[in-house]
Amino acid sequence: MNTSTNIVYLIALPLFSSALLMLLGRKADKWGHIFATLISASAFFVGVTEFFAMRSRPEEARAVTQKLFTWISVGDFQVDASLLLDQLSIAFVLLITGVGTLIHIYSIAYMSHDRDRRRFFAYLNFFIAAMLLLVLGDSYLNLYVGWEGVGLASYLLIGFWNQKPEYATAAKKAFVMNRVGDFGLSIAIMIGFATFGSVSFSGIEEKVGGAGETALTAMGLMLLLAAAGKSAQFPLQAWLGDAMAGPTPVSALIHAATMVTAGVYLITRSNFIFDNAPTAQLAVVMIGIITLLFGAVIGTAKDDIKKALAASTMSQIGYMILATGFGPAGYAFAIMHLLTHGFFKAGMFLGAGSVMHGMNDEVNMRKYGGLAKFMPITSITFGLGYLAIIGVPPFAGFYSKDKIIETAFNAGGVQGVIFGGAALLGAVITAFYMTRVMLLTFAGNKRWASDAHPHESPFLMWAPMAVLAIGSVASGYLLYSGKAIVKWLAPVVDKDHHEHVEFLPPIVVTTLAIVAVLIGVSIALLKYRGEQSDSAPSDVSIWTRFARRDLLQDDANEFLFMRPGQEVTKALVVTDERVIDGAVRGVAASAVGSARGLRKLQTGYVRNYALLILIGAALILAAIWVVTI
Amino acid sequence: MTLSIIAALPLLGALLLTTLKQGQVESIKRIALGSSLATLAATVLLASNFEIDRPGFQFVESYSWIPALGINFQLGIDGISLILILLSTILVPVVLVSGWYESEGGRFSVKTFYVLVLVLETMMIGVFAATDLFLFYILFEAMLVPVYFLIGGFGTGARQAAAVKFLLYSLFGGLLMLASIIGLYVISSNQIGRTFDISALGTLQIDNLTENFLFLGFFIAFAIKAPLWPLHTWLPDAAKSATPGTSILLLGVLDKVGTFGMIRYCVELFPDAAKTFTPLIITLSVISIIYGAILAIGQRDIKGLIAFTSISHFGFITMGIFAMTTQGNSGASLYMLNHGFSTAALFMTAGWMISRRRSSTIADFGGLQRVTPLLAWSFFIAGMSSLALPGLSSFVSEFLVLVGTYTRYPIAAIIGTIGIILAALYILIPVQRALHGPVTEGNDGLPDLNRRELIAIAPIIALIIGLGFYPKPALDVINPAAKATITKAGMADPLPTVGGEK
8 A cells, every 4th residue: 555644744733733732821822723723724735635646546546554653562462553544534534624624713703702712722623633533543543542532622622611510511421421432442442353363444354254243243333332422322322412511613513523423434444344244234224223313303302502403413423324334335325424414514503603602602592583684694504504404405415315315225125114214204303303493593583682682793703604505505416426425435435346226216215305304394384483482382292391301311321320320339338448348357356366356256247247258259259250251 | 780779779868868967858858859860860771771672680680698598689670670660760759849848747757758768769679670589578578667657657647547557458468478488488499499589489390289379378468469359448548648649659659569579470480370360360350440440439538539540450450460461461561650650640639639728528629620720730631541541651551451351351351341431430520520610619729730840740741641652662671571471371362363373
C-alpha cells in the first residue's frame, strides 16, 4: 500500500491548537476562537487536498497509510501508531473537518458572551483531533484511543456548564454509558487478538477466512455493543437526550453529525467480521429497527426542541445501523445517509440554536410559534433540513433513506417485509414529528414569554446554516447519481462485488416511501395546525405519557442497574468493615488468646466468622471454577 | 555508577541530617530534597548504561557478608527492578516537594520525618536490587519500621491504630515468608550448598508438596503487601491516616514490593506451585478488581476512595502476573510503574484539596473547577489516568494485562473488564461532587496551586501523558525481563487460533 506523509497533520494541527489554548489559559482569550477556527479550516483544507489526490489515483492505489511509530510491542502483540486514509475514512475526514469548521464559525458568534469561550474552542479542537484519529487509525487499538478521546470531549462539552448539577450529571451519565460500550470494544479487541494474533484491520481481514463462526459472531456482537454505546442505540441510548445539556453547536457537531455516528463507522469498518457472522448481522438489523422506532416515538412527544432533534438523531442513526446490518448491500447507503444526515441534522441543530439565541435560550417549542416572520433565514434553512430529513424528493434525505428502505425490503421473504415495513413506519413517524417541530416553532400563533424579542441571528451564525442547507438540498443527489458513493466505497466494503437482488422494484419502494411521508405530514397538519396552547396538554393517553418519559428508558436503567448497584455497594461497604475486617480482628483476638478473646469465643463471635469464612470459601471455589473454564 | 552507591546516597543524606539542629527546618528540607534529587540523577545515569538486550542481572555487585551461612550482600537488576527503582527515586523528591509542610505538626520532629523518608528510600532501592534472598528479607521487614513511624507519627485521625494494624498484618506475612525462606535454605544446603543467591535457588529440585508450602509462605506475604482481597483491610485504614506523601510511598512503591516479589520469587522460584495455585490467584485477583472498585464507589472519604481504587488496580497487576503470558507479565510490570504515577497524582491533588479545605470528605468539596482550576484539572487528569483513559499511560498497561489474560483465561479477563465501567463511576462521582456543581459554602476563597505544587505535579502529568503515547522506552526495558520470567516458569504464549502454527 502507498504511504503518505500528510495524514498526521489532520490530527496534529487541532491537537496542538487545543493543547496551546488550554496551556496559555486566559492569555489566549482574545484570539483563541479565531485561531481554533483557522486550524479547523486548515485541517479541512488538508482533507480536501487529500481527497482530490486520492480521486486522481486509480482505484486500487487510493488507500494510503502512514506509520508514525511503534506504539505497543510485547511478544506477538504488535501495535503501531499508524494511520490509514482510504475511501471510507476520507468521507469522514471531509464531514468532520467540513461541518466542524462551519460549527467553529457559528460558535464564534454563539458563544461570544460566554466567559469561557476560549476553553470551548479548545475542547472543539480536541474533539476534531480525536474524531479524526478514530476514523484514521489503522487498527482497533488506535481507533480505541480516538473512540475514548471523543468520549472525553463529549463529556467535557456536555458538562461545559457543569456548575448546574443536572448538566454535570448528564455528562457523567454519557461517559458511564459509553464505557459500557467500551467494555464491548475491549472484549472485541481481545477476541480479535486471541483469534487472529493481530488488532489491525488489515491483519484481521487477511485471516478472517480461517476463523470459526463462533469467534466472529462473538466479536461482531461485542462490536455492536460498542457501537450501541457511542451511537446511542438500544439498549445504551438513554444518554443522548440528556447530552443536550451541552451548548447547541456541540449538539450539532458531536451529538448529531459526527461522534454519534462512530458506531456506524465501526460496523462498516469491520465489514469483514460482520459479513462472515450472519447472527451478528441479524442482531445489528434488530438493534437498528428497535432504535429507529424507539427514537421516532420519543420524538413525537418532546416539547424541548433540542430533545426532539436528539430523539430524531437516535432514530436516524437507527436507519444507518439497520443498513449496515445488510452487509455489502447496505454499507454504502448507511454511509450515504450518515453524510446527508450530517448536513441536514447539523443544519437543524444550528437552526435550533439560532431560535434559542433569539428567544432568550428558551427550548420549549410550546413557547415558540409564528417565528418564520421574525427569523426568515433560520426558518428557510431549517425548513430545507426538514424537507431533507422527512425524505421529500429531491432533497438529500430522500435518496439516502429511500435506499435504506429498499435494501431492507431486499432482505427478502417475511423478514424483508418486516424490516422494510418497520423502516416505512419509521418514515411515517419521522414525517409526523418533524412536521410538528416545524409547525410549533415557525407557524401558528405566538406563544412567547413576555420578554421575548425574536430576531434573526448574525451573519456568522446564519452563514454556516446556509451552507449546511445547501448540503441538505444537494448532497443526496450528488452522492446518489451514477451510484457515486456505492462505487467509491466498493473497494473497502464490497470487494467481491456482490450482485444485489431486488425484492421489490425500486419504483414501488419509492412510491411507498413518498406515501409514508404524506401520511405522516398529513396527520401532523391535522393535529398541529392553527392555534396551539403554550403548555403541553395534560389529559393525554398513557402512551403519550410513556413517550414523554422517554419510553421509561431512565426508569428501566434505574430499576435494573442503579438501585441494585447502590444496594450492592452499600452492602459491600458494611461487609468489608464488619465481616472481612471483623474476621481478621476476630482471628487476631482469638490468636492472642487473651481473656477478651476467650470471651468472644464463648459468645460465638469467632464461630460466626468461621461459618462466614466457610461460606466464603465455597463461593470462591465456585468462582475459581467459573473463571478458569 | 553502582547500585550500592545509589542505595547509599539517601542514607548519607539522612546521616547528614542528624548533624543538624531540630530548628533548622529549611536546611533540613533542602538537604533531604537535595539528596533525593542526587539519588534520582544517579539512577538516571545508571539507567542510561542499562543494556536492554542483555539477559540476566546487570550491575551485579557481590560482597561476602556472613560467609558461615552463605549470605552475601549481593545486588543486581533486570528490567523490572530497574523500572521500580526509577519509580522510587522519582517519587521521593516529588513527595518531598508536594508535601513541603507535611513534616510539621507531627508527634516527632521535622528532622525525624526526613530521616525516616530517606532511610526508607535506601531500603526501597535495596529491596528491588537485592539478589540475595536473605538481604531481600531483611530489607522487606526493616522497611516496616520507617513506615510505621511515618504513619503513626505524622498522620491524622486514628493514626496509631492504623500504624499498628499495618505492622501486625505485615509481620504476620513476614513470618510466613521467613518460614519458607528457612525451608528453602535447608533444601539448598542439602542440594547445592548453603546459599541465598536467587539465581542458584531457582535451580533447586523441590518435591511438589514442599514447593506448594514454600510458595504459599511467600505468596501470602506478598498478597498482604500488595493487598489482594481478602487481605486488604489494613490498606484503607493506613491510607486514610497517613499523610498524602506517606500514602504515595506506601501505595506507589512499597506495595509494589508485593507484586514485584510475586514475579521475582513466587513465579521464578516456584513455577510448578505457581501453576498449581494460579486458578485460585486469578480468582482472587478478579474479585479484587471488582470488589475494590465497588468499595471505591461507596467511599465518602477521598483518601479511602483512592485506597480502594488501588486494591482494584493491584487485582489487575496480580492477574497479569499469573496469566503467565508475555503481555500479561509486561503489562503487569508496566502497570506497577503507571499505577505509581497515577496514584501519586491522585494523592498529591487530594492532599492539596484536603489541606486547603481541612476535610477529606468528598461531599465537603464542590465547584472547585471555578475556584481552583489548576488543582481541579490536575485532579481530573489524575482521575482519567486512574480509569485508564486511552492515550494515558495506564491504558497501555491495563489493556496489556487484559489481553494477556484473555488469551489464557477469557472469562477472568471479561469479568475484569467490567472493572473499566466501574472505574468510570469511582472517578467521575468524586469529580462531579468535588469539581462540578455550584461552589460549596466555605470553598469560595480557596487558593489555587502555587508554584511549588505545580513543580511537583507537572513532571508526573508529563510522564502520564508521555508514556501513554510512547510507552516504548519502558516496555523495551521490561519486555526481556518479562519474557525471561515466562520462560523460567516454563510457559509459552497461547497461539492465535487462526494461522497460529507458524
